[in-house]
Amino acid sequence: MSDWRERVARRAYDVVVVGAGPNGLAAALTLSAAGRSVLLLEASATPGGGSRTAEVTLPGFRHDICSSIQPLAIGSPFFRALALDPSTEVEWVHSPLVVTHPLDDGSAAEFHRDVAATAGRLGPDGTAWQRLFGPLAADWELLAPALLAPPLRFPRHPFKMLRFGLSGFPSAIALAESRFTAPHARALFGGLAAHSILPLEKAFTASFGLVMGMTGHALGWPMARGGAQAIADALVARFTKSGGELVTGARVASLDELPPARAVLLDVTPRQLLAIAGDKLRGRYRAGLERYRYGPGVFKLDLALDGPVPWKAPACALSATVHLGGTLPEIARSESDAWEGRVAERPFVLVAQPTLFDPSRAPEGKQVLWAYCHVPNGCAVDVTERILSQVERFAPGFRDRILAISRRSPADMEAYDANYVGGDINGGAQSFTQLFGRPVLRWDPYSTPLPGVYLCSSSTPPGGGVHGMCGYLAARSALRGF
Numbered sequence: 001m002s003d004w005r006e007r008v009a010r011r012a013y014d015v016v017v018v019g020a021g022p023n024g025l026a027a028a029l030t031l032s033a034a035g036r037s038v039l040l041l042e043a044s045a046t047p048g049g050g051s052r053t054a055e056v057t058l059p060g061f062r063h064d065i066c067s068s069i070q071p072l073a074i075g076s077p078f079f080r081a082l083a084l085d086p087s088t089e090v091e092w093v094h095s096p097l098v099v100t101h102p103l104d105d106g107s108a109a110e111f112h113r114d115v116a117a118t119a120g121r122l123g124p125d126g127t128a129w130q131r132l133f134g135p136l137a138a139d140w141e142l143l144a145p146a147l148l149a150p151p152l153r154f155p156r157h158p159f160k161m162l163r164f165g166l167s168g169f170p171s172a173i174a175l176a177e178s179r180f181t182a183p184h185a186r187a188l189f190g191g192l193a194a195h196s197i198l199p200l201e202k203a204f205t206a207s208f209g210l211v212m213g214m215t216g217h218a219l220g221w222p223m224a225r226g227g228a229q230a231i232a233d234a235l236v237a238r239f240t241k242s243g244g245e246l247v248t249g250a251r252v253a254s255l256d257e258l259p260p261a262r263a264v265l266l267d268v269t270p271r272q273l274l275a276i277a278g279d280k281l282r283g284r285y286r287a288g289l290e291r292y293r294y295g296p297g298v299f300k301l302d303l304a305l306d307g308p309v310p311w312k313a314p315a316c317a318l319s320a321t322v323h324l325g326g327t328l329p330e331i332a333r334s335e336s337d338a339w340e341g342r343v344a345e346r347p348f349v350l351v352a353q354p355t356l357f358d359p360s361r362a363p364e365g366k367q368v369l370w371a372y373c374h375v376p377n378g379c380a381v382d383v384t385e386r387i388l389s390q391v392e393r394f395a396p397g398f399r400d401r402i403l404a405i406s407r408r409s410p411a412d413m414e415a416y417d418a419n420y421v422g423g424d425i426n427g428g429a430q431s432f433t434q435l436f437g438r439p440v441l442r443w444d445p446y447s448t449p450l451p452g453v454y455l456c457s458s459s460t461p462p463g464g465g466v467h468g469m470c471g472y473l474a475a476r477s478a479l480r481g482f
Contacts, residue, residue: 016264017267018264041250053227062361075467187328196209199340301407305401305402346390444477446474456470
């Protein structure tokens with residue numbers, strides 16, 4: 001046996017959790033706080049999964065490897081209940097603008113935390129923006145428990161959810177074109193909806209734009225000071241303080257390797273679940289896992305810069321997040337290309353520029369830049385040049401600021417974290433069928449046919465994002481079985 005197996009074979013646990021990403025950590029902490037003895041196993045040398053920070057370009061430049069902006073980390077019921085201490089655990093940093101979306105004429109759509117301020121910058125579409133987002137943002141606290149939970153549940157506020165559903169069911173393009181008349185508002189909404197990593201012509205993609213907009217207006221889109229690793233570190237500290245045991249460098253290949261436990265929670269996707277469970281899974285459940293669809297991958301750049309990005313639109317220097325995609329039709333074409341197996345010539349690029357507002361991440365006067373685009377799952381094409389060209393398009397002279405670049409292809413993303421199958425950072429396509437059957441259609445999506453074995457990854461509701469809800473809800477499901 002390897003050292004980790006020898007170490008954990010010496011005792012039995014109430015629960016074993018495999019995978020210390022945000023969801024695995026949320027599950028482990030929830031169970032440990034409930035008084036259960038919990039062993040948390042992580043294959044990598046450091047916990048955190050999609051919430052890790054490292055120097056991948058030059059010394060002193062700290063880059064968020066995956067997630068960098070975390071609106072749901074302050075808005076989910078799990079994190080709200082934790083109430084992380086800003087002085088000793090995680091300090092959330094907000095930029096003056098939530099997000100900006102520049103256009104080729106040098107202007108930019110500005111997303112302010114305040115709905116009215118955003119509306120005031122959208123010209124003829126200001127009233128429509130306020131009518132759409134004002135009531136939804138005001139209802140975030142009431143709607144969040146339902147939006148971040150399995151959809152096959154009766155919501156506590158059915159009429160408010162109905163209002164959300166009526167606006168969210170159409171495609172993002174249909175909603176944008178029916179509600180807004182000018183390019184700025186349409187592009188701004190398209191960029192929000194493109195976080196779905198789905199073609200914007202698909203039904204219910206409007207719902208992703210609504211959720212991103214709701215969080216922006218109700219909560220802002222903050223980042224953790226010092227990097228996303230601070231979030232993982234805070235969860236680990238809470239977990240170990242409550243008596244939990246964490247073992248890193250522990251890659252689990254089979255359920256048979258685990259020590260005795262009353263429950264096992266797996267922060268893995270269907271592909272790994274099939275491998276770990278072996279032939280223990282059969283019938284319809286196994287067939288459902290085998291049919292599970294992974295979505296487009298991402299190609300990501302981390303850049304060390306010798307100064308701020310020279311944006312044409314001054315507003316872009318006021319937001320930690322910048323959406324680079326031009327008009328709504330351009331964004332839609334880029335997302336459809338990735339879904340259909342093509343690499344977009346002008347991809348929709350998501351940019352984060354954290355050091356403008358958190359200078360602790362780079363040497364004095366220097367900057368880090370986080371940028372990625374969506375590409376076909378498993379794509380082997382190097383799209384570095386296309387990403388850089390999109391930034392240069394809206395920031396002439398940007399290339400002259402580059403000191404170093406770190407590239408991560410879809411294959412590199414999967415090598416970094418096995419849950420990113422083919423570079424899919426959402427744990428599977430968030431299509432309509434996989435919204436309700438994630439990963440397989442059943443009343444309790446976290447349970448499996450194997451007694452005491454649960455799934456707690458982003459392949460379960462509510463899907464991708466640093467919100468901890470997949471792990472938290474899976475842990476609650478497991479507690480009901482004790």
